Amino acid sequence: MINTIQKQLINAEINEWTILEKKSRSRELFFIRKDLDMNRSKDVSSFTVTVFKDYSEDCKNYRGSATVVLGNNMTEEEISEKLKTAIYSASFVRNAYYPIPSYANPQVSENSGRLSERDLMPVLSEITESLFKNDSHSEGGINSAEIFVNQYEFHFVSSKGTDVSYKQNRGEIELICDWNKADKSVELYNMFSFADYSPSLIEDECRTQIEQCRFRAEAGNAAKIESVNIVLRDYAVREMMDFYRIHSNVQGIFEGTARGEKGKIFQGEDVKGDLLDIILDPALPHSPFSSPIDKDGVELKKIQLFEKGKLLRYQGSQQYSHYMEEEASGLIPNIVVESGSHSVDDWKKEPYVEIMTFSDFQMDPMTGDFGGEIRLAIYFDGEKSIPISGASISACLFDVQKEMYLSKERLDIENYSGPRYLMFPGGTISGE
Amino acid sequence: MNVQISSFLQDHRVKLKELVSLLSKEFKYISILGCDSSGTRYQMMKTGSSINESSWAERGFVCRIYNGRGYSEYSFSQLKDIEETAAAIRQSAEEAVILSKSLNQVEYPLIEEEKWSESFRGTVKNSPVQTGSETIINQLKARMDEGLKMADFLVDLRVIYEYVHISKIFISSNKDLDQSYIWSQGYMFPIGKNEKGIKYTHKSFSGMKGTELLDEMQDALKDAIDEVEDLLNSERLVPGEYDIICNPAMSGLIAHEAFGHGVEMDMFVKKRAMAADYMNKAVASEKVNMHDGAAAADQVSSYLFDDEGMGGANSKIIDKGVLKMGISDLLSALKLGTKPTGNGKRQSFERKTYTRMTNTFFSPGTDSLDDMISSIDRGYLLENFSSGMEDPKNWGIQCVAVKGREIVNGKLTGRIVSPVFLTGFVPDLLKSISMVSPDLELSGSGACGKGYKEFVKTSTGGPYLKTKGKLA
Numbered sequence: 001m002i003n004t005i006q007k008q009l010i011n012a013e014i015n016e017w018t019i020l021e022k023k024s025r026s027r028e029l030f031f032i033r034k035d036l037d038m039n040r041s042k043d044v045s046s047f048t049v050t051v052f053k054d055y056s057e058d059c060k061n062y063r064g065s066a067t068v069v070l071g072n073n074m075t076e077e078e079i080s081e082k083l084k085t086a087i088y089s090a091s092f093v094r095n096a097y098y099p100i101p102s103y104a105n106p107q108v109s110e111n112s113g114r115l116s117e118r119d120l121m122p123v124l125s126e127i128t129e130s131l132f133k134n135d136s137h138s139e140g141g142i143n144s145a146e147i148f149v150n151q152y153e154f155h156f157v158s159s160k161g162t163d164v165s166y167k168q169n170r171g172e173i174e175l176i177c178d179w180n181k182a183d184k185s186v187e188l189y190n191m192f193s194f195a196d197y198s199p200s201l202i203e204d205e206c207r208t209q210i211e212q213c214r215f216r217a218e219a220g221n222a223a224k225i226e227s228v229n230i231v232l233r234d235y236a237v238r239e240m241m242d243f244y245r246i247h248s249n250v251q252g253i254f255e256g257t258a259r260g261e262k263g264k265i266f267q268g269e270d271v272k273g274d275l276l277d278i279i280l281d282p283a284l285p286h287s288p289f290s291s292p293i294d295k296d297g298v299e300l301k302k303i304q305l306f307e308k309g310k311l312l313r314y315q316g317s318q319q320y321s322h323y324m325e326e327e328a329s330g331l332i333p334n335i336v337v338e339s340g341s342h343s344v345d346d347w348k349k350e351p352y353v354e355i356m357t358f359s360d361f362q363m364d365p366m367t368g369d370f371g372g373e374i375r376l377a378i379y380f381d382g383e384k385s386i387p388i389s390g391a392s393i394s395a396c397l398f399d400v401q402k403e404m405y406l407s408k409e410r411l412d413i414e415n416y417s418g419p420r421y422l423m424f425p426g427g428t429i430s431g432e
Numbered sequence: 433m434n435v436q437i438s439s440f441l442q443d444h445r446v447k448l449k450e451l452v453s454l455l456s457k458e459f460k461y462i463s464i465l466g467c468d469s470s471g472t473r474y475q476m477m478k479t480g481s482s483i484n485e486s487s488w489a490e491r492g493f494v495c496r497i498y499n500g501r502g503y504s505e506y507s508f509s510q511l512k513d514i515e516e517t518a519a520a521i522r523q524s525a526e527e528a529v530i531l532s533k534s535l536n537q538v539e540y541p542l543i544e545e546e547k548w549s550e551s552f553r554g555t556v557k558n559s560p561v562q563t564g565s566e567t568i569i570n571q572l573k574a575r576m577d578e579g580l581k582m583a584d585f586l587v588d589l590r591v592i593y594e595y596v597h598i599s600k601i602f603i604s605s606n607k608d609l610d611q612s613y614i615w616s617q618g619y620m621f622p623i624g625k626n627e628k629g630i631k632y633t634h635k636s637f638s639g640m641k642g643t644e645l646l647d648e649m650q651d652a653l654k655d656a657i658d659e660v661e662d663l664l665n666s667e668r669l670v671p672g673e674y675d676i677i678c679n680p681a682m683s684g685l686i687a688h689e690a691f692g693h694g695v696e697m698d699m700f701v702k703k704r705a706m707a708a709d710y711m712n713k714a715v716a717s718e719k720v721n722m723h724d725g726a727a728a729a730d731q732v733s734s735y736l737f738d739d740e741g742m743g744g745a746n747s748k749i750i751d752k753g754v755l756k757m758g759i760s761d762l763l764s765a766l767k768l769g770t771k772p773t774g775n776g777k778r779q780s781f782e783r784k785t786y787t788r789m790t791n792t793f794f795s796p797g798t799d800s801l802d803d804m805i806s807s808i809d810r811g812y813l814l815e816n817f818s819s820g821m822e823d824p825k826n827w828g829i830q831c832v833a834v835k836g837r838e839i840v841n842g843k844l845t846g847r848i849v850s851p852v853f854l855t856g857f858v859p860d861l862l863k864s865i866s867m868v869s870p871d872l873e874l875s876g877s878g879a880c881g882k883g884y885k886e887f888v889k890t891s892t893g894g895p896y897l898k899t900k901g902k903l904a
Contacts, residue, residue: 027527034535035535035537036535036536036538038503038504042508043507044507044782065482067483067485071492073510074491092481092569125531128535191885254479255588257587257623360819360830373828373829373830375823390828430902
């Protein structure tokens, strides 16, 4: 199929192009309580083709592009028709010229681990066993769960001679746990993914979530709490750290929507809390998003982004790096953050609110506004700890970042490796 | 013009019937959904433009079979050899049998279908293909250039138009259905900057339309830019409980998040929905009526049949404040012994069916917006939304409004707060609805997820509603 597409591109006199072939294979199990509700499998493939067209106007060079997705179920006539449409469309896209990346050494990146196995049924059985191992309480447990094991094979080729094949495996679990008391029944939602089967990861996620459900069933509605240390954790911390990647992105810098300045401390002057050290690592072992190249074909390498709070370099796509006259890092999916100066236990000696789970934590990538409804938090008033639910928090990271602290305790989830907890003082929890 | 169905699906119809016929000898139920959707997303921004295949595009098939206890599915993109595909489908059923040796399996009744053969073709005024990329991108550029001249504080004005041409075919022993239609959506994202920081907003447009949607986008340009100016001068809200008025977009979000997700009956099967305990009970004030259905409105989730081959309906969920019914996919209805409502939808042929909303909205009332504002001593008019999240089990709600306009002593003061998180217990919010305006606007831009995945097109809307809410 790739040869057919290449031949048609040559016939159409297209000199610059990229093709990304993606084959997806999956096995999926759906559970209600411990019972299997449905099983599914999948075997599909697609080809994403980008065509480039160059032209000059008023002594300026422009590069147009358009992207189409082709299927292995298309006839040669259909492929030709779609490519013609893309080539026609590309002539109306008016972007300043940028080169497409090249590295001519063909490369094959194999993937190991249990999720790579051809016969996924034994792996699915093991994942199922791990998932239900801690589901042993009479008052609650797993309400429903969905397990997906996806195997992806990618093949990227371009007119610049790039020829890279690589594989990704992604296990995904959607987990809903509940807890039932005589007068109250509550649930919590979780969705997580992983690159390899790890019994401890799955068992821990399940145990923690059931425990949090038990707490939520005991939680009362929060009163308004003002000027208190706020402890955020897990996915909320990841979202907040990702904000710093977004504000160092060349496209945002070029457009004026990102606020990073190379050589300057992003958190401002006189920072009282922890200064950030951030690395982008395209080969993070536990990440299901690890990849040797990005969608444009830029070879990805580990880069240091922030050191002691200072932005060392911009990062991002080939196109906007060229405009900014920066070396293109490519779009690196994984973020590694250095541990902070304190243990979470240090913060728990004073009154605090630790937000265990949000209804939906929202982190605005541009404005820095963040917040959400609290599904479960622990409030320590200096004497006792009580679970609370239903209140909400709303703040802005630009206000918070001058005094925020990262924990020594670490967390490896999905595309993130870094502090598990983040604390900032002076927060307000809305309540009744 | 009438929208034409995909020739790819038409060409495969005979083969699909052969496959169904072959496997019907082994399985008591088999159905195949074929999908062929294509579309293009055009984006214009200050620093460049792009034309890409729509992320809603798909081409492939999903087969569902009765494995003796329940249902198994196989998604595939290529149908070269019927025997080869039949073998893969058989394997899916065999895997269910293997799994049932170590796991209990939820037992479902056999799907009993009545004979139904029908076609649906949507219509649009202007075909996006005929309009062509040059005209579309030039129109977007004209909007952007015009807008950027209107305000010095604008950093960018992104203008997007996207259309999707959907074709689907559903074949089973008793059904032979096909449908084809086009929906379009458009966005304007003005981004402004001042000494306080960056703010942005969006105005969105959608419908079962072609490029005629581009004309509607022109009219909203000034409103969108004015809203960014409001946001740049906005303040943070003092958290508390307030009298609030929700504009139609915000009302739609409440209908969708507060109640729509709560009455998806696959949640009833899992005992995840508090709504199951409130059937035929008051859950809202008497002024509240709410509908959902592919046949309830003409918007981006209107269709003849859903992804399980069930006809679209118009379901009155809340009647004068009383919860009357839920919405349901086919398998959940089989399990619950209820009637399916044509709400079985997939993100694509590669994903499972769930109960999903279609066009969900509060019905209009008779109160004027002016009367609502003048009735409030201290509160906010909440406008537009950026996100929302459901909690069907506990009926918690989280809706994020782009902004709130302060109301003091029955008048808008001109003070703006942003962003505004609306939270609380759904029945408290709905029972507090005291005034409902005659307006009804539906919007279907964006995507609705189930949890954090399974994105599908839905539309939402409603009138202006006056109620009480916890804001932060």
